[in-house]
Amino acid sequence: MKSLASLTCAVLAFISLQADSAVAAPTNGTHPGCCKNPSIRYEWRQLSLEQRLDYIRSVKCLMALPSEGNDLWPGAKSRYDDFQGMHIYMTQKVHFNGPFLPWHRWMLYLYESELRDKCAYKGTLPYWDVSLDNTAEGFLNSPIFDNVYGVGGDGPYIEDVSNKTEFPVQKPITIPERSGCVQEGPFANTTVPMGLGYSLESTPHCLRRDFSLPIITAALSDEVIDRTIAAASFSELNVHIQGYSMQVSGMTLHAGMHLGIGGAVGDCADMYSSPGDPVFYFVHGALDKIWNDWQRRDWPARKTDIGGPDVMYGYPFNFFGDVAYENITLEYPLSFPNFGGDMLVADMMDIHGGPFCYDSVTIISLDLFLAQSTPDLVYSYHIILHLHLGQAGTQLGNSAWELYVDLLRPIFYLLEHGLGPDGRPDPNAKDVVDGGSYETFFTETSNGKYVPRSLFVDLDPSPIDEIRTGGYRQLFHPELLISGKEDAANNYARGHYTIGKEMVDNVIDRVRRVADNCHSLQGFLIFHSFGGGTGSGFGALLLERLSTEYGKKSKLEFAVYPAPRVSTAVVEPYNAVLSTHSTIENSDCTFLVDNEAVYDICRRNLDIPRPSYDHLNRLIAQVVSSITSSLRFDGALNVDLNEFQTNLVPYPRIHYPLISYAPVISASKSSHESFKVQELTFQCFEPNNQMVVCDPRNGKYMAVALLYRGDVVPRDCNAAIAALKAKASFNLVEWCPTGFKLGINYQKPMAVPVAASDGGLASVDRSVSMLSNTTAIAEAWSRLDHKFDLMYSKRAFVHWYVGEGMEEGEFSEAREDLAALEKDYEEVAADSFEADEGDIEY
Incomplete structure (x- = not known):
């Protein structure tokens, strides 16, 4: 008999749909150290589209490899079929009895190992959080059944079996030819070699499904799931999972998923041959996840909690009369013919050591996450929602929430608030934590985690996938990472009228659900570009909808504007003109940035010969942070979000301020420079420091907001402004004699700890961001x-x-x-x- 001590430690872990942090990996299990670097078993939604395709490719690869079985299941044609054959062969020994969950746990491990070893699968076995799809609409729209990035959907409709008192056992001979065959998706027209029923000979038939929504909604309800996870013993859990009877009314999670998918004729509904349908492994991944969660609720007591009859239909599964049985123990043997021999139930129990060293956390939907979040009790907080649209908006968002530091890549907003990369307070940064208002940008959950109030949206899946698979995927709620299947191809019309229009209702629904959870929502910060298809077209469409539903809330844009000589698309002028026209009535204030101006700043001030988008976005992120710091930290003269438009926008259409920031200096030069308040202020008015290519000296200033951070006092600011007004080069329109709005925040700018050779900004004690509404911007138009x-x-x-x-x-x-x-x-x-x-x- 094989011992787990001789097996390779294949570490599996589960991650939450809440994007909650993984708990510290335990090291007190059977095999100490096995969980130090756990891999993660993801819910299907957490995988990027490329990862989903890789999994599907690996399954089809296994289907193409020859069978390694013997005379036990002669009908098998492929290595994939061997798992179906083993399941058919063992069905009567591992269903409606005690070994059910332990046996299937090892089967999942064997299956994943084959995908990785024989088909170069790079990931881990995904699972299905059925609680997210237990409504009729949710089930039909589940990404599990996507025809491109899932296992495909239903076969042609046959029969609703929900009104039957007993589920019929059907044989292939009674099924109409090709009725219910899956005809779309990656497994369309797949031939299942064995089954239905206990048939190990060759009985080839098409892969069938027959969705039964009434079974789904009844057997997989939240009430059933909650009752299951609350079971007091393994025996009780086992009954809640396998079911109370063979009638529809007695079906629970196991039968509900199988029969809800397979219906009257589908392979998934057949107790014996269900592994012929690739969705089988999602079903049992979900059940194993529930068992894992249940064990964690009372560990280590539940490491040894086992029970149930050793035979099929033994009590409490005596649906057809009493049969003789004995309760299984930890020493009960589990057979896996042709897959390495027998194991013990005890080998399946340790979730803190060996192959089942799970690092499991709570699965939670967006609605439940919002319901469990801590209410915004102090209504004076300025709650802001971030909306990051398109590739430019997503990359700007990444730089606002996340700045790179070697492989650690700490979060910028998190760094300022003393939070760790998982959204939990860093105990070593308590002084920073106590000084900041988390609620402005973060939702606090009941377990002390902080989740950004942000949505990332792109019609192209690639930029969002980078977040889904990045080092900080645990920070953002995955239902707030929204991507399409094809991009807008730099076409405003695709983003506004066709592809974007199909997506906007879903995005608005997510915005509404998050906004409804904010007691004091003040407005939106929208990050996008004017030149791209999604940023221009979809951005304009979304702003129209936001103006309709949130007309009185502030809507401020950070927009990447087409540069004079640097262009990413030939049709940028079309997109920018159309987007500006569509958004001019719906945006309260738009801060413009063009890449060429920021390129020049990086080359000139940071000595970076060839700046990358990372360099540009880091610098822009400093400006974004400075503009919003007064909403998050204390200061002598803090600026409210509404004050930007009140003080910078003299007329509704004239709402395009220029941005500049000082000091922009590398760490190697910082020791040779002076950073007095007056000098920093003068730097902001230099044309070379403007983030849009134009010369303010050719126009007049209508209004100026100077936002100081760090070691700054009002007296120094007033002196700097007086000196500025005395300069002949400073022109202010005659009808605005005051012209200046000051903001002073005590939180000093955070240093970006990157290598000196990578062009990092110097750590300084003070900085200033200038927002100026000037007529010189007409040059850009x-x-x-x-x-x-x-x-x-x-x-x-x-x-x-x-x-x-x-x-x-x-x-x-x-x-x-x-x-x-x-x-x-x-x-x-x-x-x-x-x-x-x-x-x-x-």
Whole structure:
């Protein structure tokens, strides 16, 4: 008999859909150290689309390998079929009895090992959190049954068996030819070699499914799941999982999943041959996860809690009359013919050592997560939701929440708030924690974890997949990482009228669910680009919907604007003009950034010869953090979110402030520079420090917000402003004599601890971000309009937009609106206070 001590320690762990942190891996198990570096067994939704395809590829690979069985199951054709053959052969010894859960736990381990060893599968065996799909709508839309990134869906409808008192046992001969065959997805038209029933000979038939939604909603309800996990003993748990009777009313989790999928004719519904359907392994992954969670509730007592009859249909499964049985013990043998011989039940029990060293955490849906989060009891908190749209918005979001430090990659907002990468307070950063208002950007859960109030959305799955599979996937709630299946192809119309339109209702629903959980929601920060398809088209569509549903809430944008000479797409001018036209009435304030200006700052100030997007995004993240620091930390003159638009936007359409930041200096130069408040203030007004390519000296300032951080006092700020006003190069419009809004926050800027060779910003005691509404920004609009005119005069690329349902007249309408915007800035710059006193009306 094989001992686990001789087996390779294949560590499996489960991760939460809450993106909760993994608990510290225990080292007190049978095999100390086995859990030090646990791999993770993911719920299907947690896998990236590439990982899902890799799993599907590996399963099909196993289906293509020759069988290694013998005369026990002669009908098997492939190595995949060997598992079905073993299951058919052993069914009567491992169902409706005590060995059911231990035996299937080892079968899952064997199956995963084969995928990895024979088919180069890179991941671990995924499981299914059925609590997320136990409604009719949820089940039908489950990603498990996706036709591209899942195992495919239902066969043609046959029969609703929910009204039957007993589930019929059907033989292949009674099933109409090809009725219920799965005809879509990666396993379409798959031939199952054995079954239905106890048939180990060759009985080839198509893979069948026959979804029965009434069984799903009854047998897999939240009440059934809660009752199961609350079982007082293993024997009770075993009954709750396997069922109370053979009638529909007595079905629970095991039968509910199998029969809900297989229905009247499907392979999954057959107790013997169900492994012929690849969904079998999701079903039993879910059951094993529940057993694992149950064991953890009272460990180590439940390491030895076992029981149940040693024969099929022994009490309490005596559905057909009493049969003689004995209760199993830890020494009960489990057989796996042709897969390595017998094991013991005891070998299946240790979840803190050996192959089943799970690091399991609570599975939780978004609704339950929000329901269990700590209420925002102090209503004065400025609750802000972050919306990151498209590739640019997602990458900006990554840099706002996460800054790279070698392999550790700490979270920037987390760093400032003294939180660890799993969203839990760092005990070594208590001073920082006590000084910050978590509730502005984070939701606190009942177990002391902080989850960002943010949604990441992209029509292209790749940028979101980077988050799903990144080092901080445990931080963000996975239901707030929303991706499509095809990108907008740099086409505003695809993002706004076709692909984006199909997705916007789902995004708004997620926004609504998160917003409804905020007692004092103040507004939204929206990160996107004007030049991309998703950022421009979908961003405009989402802003329209937000304005309708949250008209009184602030909506501030951080937008990547097309640069003069650096472009990522030929049609950027079209997208930017159309997006600006669509959002101008729906956004309260838009902070513009162009890549060329930030490239130049990185090259000139940080000595980075060829800056990457990481360098750019880190610098922009410093600005974002500075702008929002007054919402999160204490200071002498804190700035509320509403104050930005109140003080920077003199007219609704003139809401595009420039951004600059100081000091931008590398660590190697910091010891040679002075960082006095006045010098930092002057730096912000230098054209070379502006984050949009334009020269403020060619225009007039309408309003300026100076946001200081760190070791700064109001007296120094006032002195700096007085010196600035005395400079001849500073032009302020005549009709705004004050012109300045000050913000002072005591939280000093956090250093980004990267290697000096990587162009990291220096650690400084103070910094300033400047937001300025200046008429010089009209240069950028004029430049954009000129590029638009060059292309549109030849109607170049217009057919791609019209082909997505957009009317060509929208181009002319948008261009006229931008011309009017240029005129607005011109008039504002020309206006002067010339009215006679007698003409003034009050």
